[in-house]
Structure formats: structure tokens, C-alpha cells
Amino acid sequence: MMGLTTFLPMYVQGVMHRLPVEAGLMLTMIMIGWPSGATFTSKIFARIGLRQLLMIGTVFIPLSALPFVLLSPQSRAVWAGIGSAVLGFGMGITSVSCLILIQEIVKPMERGSATASNLFSRNLDNTLGAAVFGAVQNYGLTHVSGASAVSADQLKQLLTAVPRASITTSSEICFALHHALHMTFTAMFVIAIGAVIAMMFMPAVEIGRAKDSV
Numbered sequence: 001m002m003g004l005t006t007f008l009p010m011y012v013q014g015v016m017h018r019l020p021v022e023a024g025l026m027l028t029m030i031m032i033g034w035p036s037g038a039t040f041t042s043k044i045f046a047r048i049g050l051r052q053l054l055m056i057g058t059v060f061i062p063l064s065a066l067p068f069v070l071l072s073p074q075s076r077a078v079w080a081g082i083g084s085a086v087l088g089f090g091m092g093i094t095s096v097s098c099l100i101l102i103q104e105i106v107k108p109m110e111r112g113s114a115t116a117s118n119l120f121s122r123n124l125d126n127t128l129g130a131a132v133f134g135a136v137q138n139y140g141l142t143h144v145s146g147a148s149a150v151s152a153d154q155l156k157q158l159l160t161a162v163p164r165a166s167i168t169t170s171s172e173i174c175f176a177l178h179h180a181l182h183m184t185f186t187a188m189f190v191i192a193i194g195a196v197i198a199m200m201f202m203p204a205v206e207i208g209r210a211k212d213s214v
Contacts, residue, residue, distance in 0.1 A: 002126050002129035002130050002133070003184060003187070003188045004030070004068070004084065004087060004188065006130055007137065007181055007184050008068070008080060009026070009027065011071060011178075012080060014177045015071075015174055016071075017073075022077055026081050028084075029088065030084045030088035030091075032085055033086060033091075034095075036088070037057065037060075037088065037090060037091065037092020037094075040089075041053060041093050041096040045096075045097060045100060049205075051203070051205065053097045054094060054097045055196075056093060057093030057094035058090065058192075058195050059090070060086055060087070061192040061196070062193050062195075062196060063086055063090075064084070064085075064086035065083070065185065065188050065189040065192045066083070067083035068189075069186055069188075072178075073174065073178060098118065099118060101205055102118050133184050136183055136184045136187045137183070139180075139183070140180025140184065141176055144175070144180075
């Protein structure tokens with residue numbers, strides 16, 4: 001999610017030459033999918049179990065990354081919106097399920113600190129995620145086949161230009177940005193696959209087990 005919220009607007013504006021409002025609408029779709037996934041989780045987790053629900057949620061995350069890996073300058077912006085909505089839905093499921101799981105596997109008196117640790121880990125991972133994806137993007141900008149490296153000033157000029165006005169005048173910069181962000185979105189997809197694999201090792205947890213053991 002951190003990679004998407006940071007780099008999708010850059011792709012929509014700098015590569016697809018769309019308005020900032022359109023880039024914002026693409027991210028707004030996350031906020032539609034997230035509460036939908038959280039509501040779905042609250043209604044069904046007691047019936048199918050946390051492990052099954054977490055598997056369902058994590059599968060949505062690499063599925064949501066696929067549209068971004070396949071994005072091109074000619075792509076329709078609606079595909080980015082669909083990917084954002086699917087990501088929000090998957091994150092809504094996994095975030096609520098993980099929170100319930102954490103509170104179920106600790107004693108009642110430890111639930112406050114366990115929940116705080118979960119939130120701290122999320123904030124820490126947001127920082128690390130931005131750094132990792134930023135490093136991937138910078139690598140892509142400086143290692144473009146058949147083109148010179150793009151400077152920060154050139155990138156800033158492209159992103160602040162009038163939409164569609166720079167399609168022909170800065171095609172090399174647009175190509176370099178597309179190349180770099182494609183690498184970033186691919187890294188997002190690989191990490192999402194890793195999340196699915198990691199979730200397979202999570203044992204089943206019976207709801208209410210911690211309460212009964214106290």
C-alpha cells in the first residue's frame with residue numbers, strides 16, 4: 001500500500017499525462033475497498049476461521065498488483081482504479097484479521113500492548129517500504145537502457161508540467177520514469193507473493209481459545 005500511494009500518482013501524472021485529480025481518484029478507490037474488506041471480515045471471520053480469511057485477504061494483494069505491473073502509457077486509468085480497489089479490499093481483510101489474531105493469541109491483560117506493537121510495526125514498515133521502493137525507483141531512473149539518467153530536477157519538471165503538454169517534448173524522461181516505476185510495481189508484486197507464502201505458515205487459531213485458557 002505504501003508503494004502504491006507513493007508512486008501511482010507519479011505514474012498517472014508523469015507517464016499517462018493525466019490530471020492530479022484523476023491520480024487522486026485512483027487512490028480514493030483504496031478507501032472504498034478497505035472498509036468493504038473490513039466489513040466483510042467482521043461478518044464472516046467467526047464462521048470460516050482466521051487462517052482461511054487471512055489466506056483470502058493476502059491472495060487479493062498480488063492480484064491487485066498485477067494491473068500496475070501491466071500498466072503502460074496507453075493504459076486506461078480505470079485499470080489503476082480497479083487495482084487500487086482490490087488492494088484496499090485485501091488490506092481491509094488482512095488488517096482486521098491480523099488484529100483479531102493478535103488479540104486472540106495473548107492474554108487479555110496483554111492485548112493493549114500487543115495491539116500497540118502491531119500499530120508500531122505498521123508505521124515502521126511504512127517507513128521501510130517507502131525507502132525500499134524509493135531505492136528501486138532511483139535505480140531504474142539511473143539505469144535506463146538506451147537513455148541517459150534522469151535527474152531530480154528533470155523529474156520535478158515533468159510532474160509539474162501541464163498534463164499532455166510534455167508528451168513529445170520530454171519523451172525520454174517519460175520513458176525513463178515508466179521504466180523505473182515498472183520496476184517498482186514489479187517489486188510490489190514480488191513482495192505481495194512473499195506475503196502469500198508467509199501466510200501459509202500461520203497455524204490455525206481457534207476463536208476464543210485465549211479467553212478459555214485464562
